[in-house]
Amino acid sequence: MSHTHVSDTLPVPPELKEILEDGENIAVITHVAPDGDAIGSMLGLVHLLRERGKVATPVCQDPAPYQVNWLPGVHEIQHVIPPDVDLLVSIDLSDVDRMGEPYDREAFGHLTLVNIDHHATNTLFGTVNWVEPRAVAACEMVYHMAQAFDWPMSTRVATYVLTGLLTDTRGLRTANVNARVLRVVTHLVELGAPIGEITELTFNRKPLSLIKLWALALPHLHVEPEGIIWTVITEAMRRESGHMEENDGGLVSFIASAEGMYVGVVFTEKEGTRVNISLRSRPGVDVSQVAFALGGGGHPQAAGATVEGTLDEVIPRVLQLLRESVRQQVGG
Numbered sequence: 001m002s003h004t005h006v007s008d009t010l011p012v013p014p015e016l017k018e019i020l021e022d023g024e025n026i027a028v029i030t031h032v033a034p035d036g037d038a039i040g041s042m043l044g045l046v047h048l049l050r051e052r053g054k055v056a057t058p059v060c061q062d063p064a065p066y067q068v069n070w071l072p073g074v075h076e077i078q079h080v081i082p083p084d085v086d087l088l089v090s091i092d093l094s095d096v097d098r099m100g101e102p103y104d105r106e107a108f109g110h111l112t113l114v115n116i117d118h119h120a121t122n123t124l125f126g127t128v129n130w131v132e133p134r135a136v137a138a139c140e141m142v143y144h145m146a147q148a149f150d151w152p153m154s155t156r157v158a159t160y161v162l163t164g165l166l167t168d169t170r171g172l173r174t175a176n177v178n179a180r181v182l183r184v185v186t187h188l189v190e191l192g193a194p195i196g197e198i199t200e201l202t203f204n205r206k207p208l209s210l211i212k213l214w215a216l217a218l219p220h221l222h223v224e225p226e227g228i229i230w231t232v233i234t235e236a237m238r239r240e241s242g243h244m245e246e247n248d249g250g251l252v253s254f255i256a257s258a259e260g261m262y263v264g265v266v267f268t269e270k271e272g273t274r275v276n277i278s279l280r281s282r283p284g285v286d287v288s289q290v291a292f293a294l295g296g297g298g299h300p301q302a303a304g305a306t307v308e309g310t311l312d313e314v315i316p317r318v319l320q321l322l323r324e325s326v327r328q329q330v331g332g
């Protein structure tokens with residue numbers, strides 16, 4: 001084994017401190033259909049700013065998913081940006097449309113927008129952009145920011161940050177987890193973040209309706225000769241299972257773990273007129289570029305998009321793009 005030293009820190013743009021310290025009434029907004037990292041990084045930053053004496057409001061179009069609905073403060077999340085804010089911060093958000101309904105350009109386009117994100121596909125839409133694809137979670141960026149600015153982190157902030165870090169790494173099971181990330185986790189636990197409780201509530205607990213939804217979706221599993229494994233979630237399945245939340249609870253990661261597969265896909269029907277595409281891949285195969293070409297984005301190993309069309313229209317088109325992409329990347 002070779003020994004690799006990973007730096008303890010990720011660089012933070014120094015001008016960010018002054019911009020945040022100059023703000024008095026700050027909205028922190030995260031992406032539509034939020035995941036644990038979206039909610040954790042948003043609430044973590046909001047509370048970090050409040051602990052610095054700021055008025056800070058968490059804003060998200062959609063409610064927190066079941067994985068993190070136990071976090072204190074999730075019920076404080078607003079669906080609109082307060083009209084009197086003087087600074088906007090977006091977090092875990094790779095393009096401006098992912099803010100969804102709350103971001104009214106007429107009303108808020110004149111404000112400074114700080115874009116803090118870890119997606120390689122980020123479109124650099126902010127006034128100031130801190131995009132760090134080496135960060136395993138937007139939460140990891142919140143941690144390094146607090147460290148760089150010498151802002152003390154309360155147990156509450158550490159809990160938000162650790163929760164989001166754990167969700168984006170599926171419980172430290174993604175290929176990007178390294179010594180730096182483990183040192184961050186250790187420090188967050190030392191700050192009081194209850195790692196066992198977070199794991200129990202976030203990973204070892206699913207709504208029964210979700211298990212029923214998996215049972216309905218898995219019989220539709222398809223395996224393509226190119227090493228692409230996929231299934232569908234229809235609106236009828238959601239109604240039958242009772243699981244209406246926009247969240248597959250890790251179904252795509254589960255099918256993508258099949259040996260010999262390069263890419264896993266779940267196609268989720270939305271109101272019969274759009275399809276959400278959720279992509280996972282093995283290290284060495286990048287799905288973020290296909291997602292980006294479809295108007296979405298993400299990370300090399302986890303990406304997604306929402307496209308117009310019915311399942312019958314969208315599935316063959318996306319499979320074709322994925323076949324070409326897999327062939328290019330793995331040869332053959």
Ligand code: 5GP
Pocket residue numbers: 035094095098252277278279295296297298299302303304305306
């Ligand atoms: P998931 O499959 O868990 O919904 O999403 C995986 C990754 O893809 C996440 O990092 C998420 O931010 C990104 N992603 C999913 N859907 C979209 C989308 O519609 N647009 C963009 N830009 N990114 C997406």
Ligand code: MN
Pocket residue numbers: 037038092118136137138168
């Ligand atoms: Mn994230």
